[in-house]
Amino acid sequence: MATIRVVLRKKKNKDGSYPLALRITKDRKTSFIHLGHNLKEEEWNEAEQAVRSAHPNSKRLNNFILKKKAEASDKSIEAETQNDDVSVKAIRRKVKSVTGATFFPQAQLFLDRLKSGGNFNVYAAEKCRLEIFKEYVGGHDIAFSDITVGLLERFKRHLKSVRQVTDRTVMNYLITIRAIFNQAIKEEVLDKKHYPFGGEEKINIKLPESTKIGISLEDVIKLETVSLVNPRHDHARNLWLTSYYCAGMRISDVLRLRWSDFQNERLHYTMGKNNKVGSLKLPRKVVQILEKYEPLKTSQDDLVFPDLKGLDLKNTFLVKKKISYSVNRCNKMLQEYITPIAKIQGKLTTHVARHTFATLAGDKVPLQMLQKLYRHSDVRTTMGYQSAFIYKDADEALEAVIGS
Numbered sequence: 001m002a003t004i005r006v007v008l009r010k011k012k013n014k015d016g017s018y019p020l021a022l023r024i025t026k027d028r029k030t031s032f033i034h035l036g037h038n039l040k041e042e043e044w045n046e047a048e049q050a051v052r053s054a055h056p057n058s059k060r061l062n063n064f065i066l067k068k069k070a071e072a073s074d075k076s077i078e079a080e081t082q083n084d085d086v087s088v089k090a091i092r093r094k095v096k097s098v099t100g101a102t103f104f105p106q107a108q109l110f111l112d113r114l115k116s117g118g119n120f121n122v123y124a125a126e127k128c129r130l131e132i133f134k135e136y137v138g139g140h141d142i143a144f145s146d147i148t149v150g151l152l153e154r155f156k157r158h159l160k161s162v163r164q165v166t167d168r169t170v171m172n173y174l175i176t177i178r179a180i181f182n183q184a185i186k187e188e189v190l191d192k193k194h195y196p197f198g199g200e201e202k203i204n205i206k207l208p209e210s211t212k213i214g215i216s217l218e219d220v221i222k223l224e225t226v227s228l229v230n231p232r233h234d235h236a237r238n239l240w241l242t243s244y245y246c247a248g249m250r251i252s253d254v255l256r257l258r259w260s261d262f263q264n265e266r267l268h269y270t271m272g273k274n275n276k277v278g279s280l281k282l283p284r285k286v287v288q289i290l291e292k293y294e295p296l297k298t299s300q301d302d303l304v305f306p307d308l309k310g311l312d313l314k315n316t317f318l319v320k321k322k323i324s325y326s327v328n329r330c331n332k333m334l335q336e337y338i339t340p341i342a343k344i345q346g347k348l349t350t351h352v353a354r355h356t357f358a359t360l361a362g363d364k365v366p367l368q369m370l371q372k373l374y375r376h377s378d379v380r381t382t383m384g385y386q387s388a389f390i391y392k393d394a395d396e397a398l399e400a401v402i403g404s
Helices: 058-082 088-099 103-116 120-136 149-161 167-186 217-225 231-245 251-255 284-296 316-342 350-361 367-374 379-389 392-402
Strands: 003-008 018-026 029-039 266-270 277-281
Touching: 003 058, 018 058, 029 058, 103 120, 103 167, 120 149, 120 167, 120 316, 149 167, 217 231, 217 316, 217 350, 231 251, 231 284, 231 316, 231 350, 251 316, 251 350, 316 350
Parallel strands: none
Antiparallel strands: 003 018, 018 029, 266 277
């Protein structure tokens, strides 16, 4: 039979307090569940398993402890009734689902899994969002049961009014929090009744439509022809133009290009996002860019562009981290230096190269061909993406009513 006690764990926090926890013991094996509160040693009566009356919130905390201990005992008995040989870990999972598992240990597990999966870009963004959420809730751990609809609504208002983020960014924060709730439920450490998302009177996540705008053909020509003395500026331009000339190839794929990808005047490469394989006739303008990098070609390194040279390309996390750094540096060159030099009117970033191709393709290229160029698995994805760049029908309809 398992025994359950409320204890202070002997792992001191920076402020000298100790975590309050349920201790589950069975067959001489022990497991702990933190209750989301911290106390000083002098505030805790170990024999009574209670907070001393000198603590300002002793009554509220003792009621909380009695409730959690009773819930834990009920779940422990339920687990052992179903299986005499149930392990202490299994009891812990059963108990934790009702005692209010805490959020940030699950958040750390979520981040660790992203990191081990090599997802640097997602890891970096999610880590930043979670740090801001932790700061908002007071800089300490919080029980899932305390992350209510009301708290999330207040967090949304904080993000918009204090941090001045967009509606899309607010939704990204909520998506991160929801992902950790889903993980905790899947891990069987959280009861679904604490889930604050979906349905009436709960948090609904709806992504606002984003605006996708490319630069004009005139601006593309300016970029092609402007004289750039600084080699770093010229390199940033070469990356942008390679992306544009190759049907809006993602910049991450541009940076990974190898000399061996170019054969018989064609480009053969596998898209990093979905592993789709494809081939393109090599535009003459791309050949002219490649010629600039021929002197850097070595027998030891097959990469065309220098940004990833010297890295262990099997280390996906490190490669994506370096790509992120290179893209940020390239975007800075494009926006702060090249845009004013070339007198380009539109916004210039590496991703805008993809949008520019889509804008200029417009309704000139059949959807099936665009699907092939973009490497989309489903033509409906192409239709949804390309709809942001097709204006002809709407323009003609407007002109028919009000004139040119």
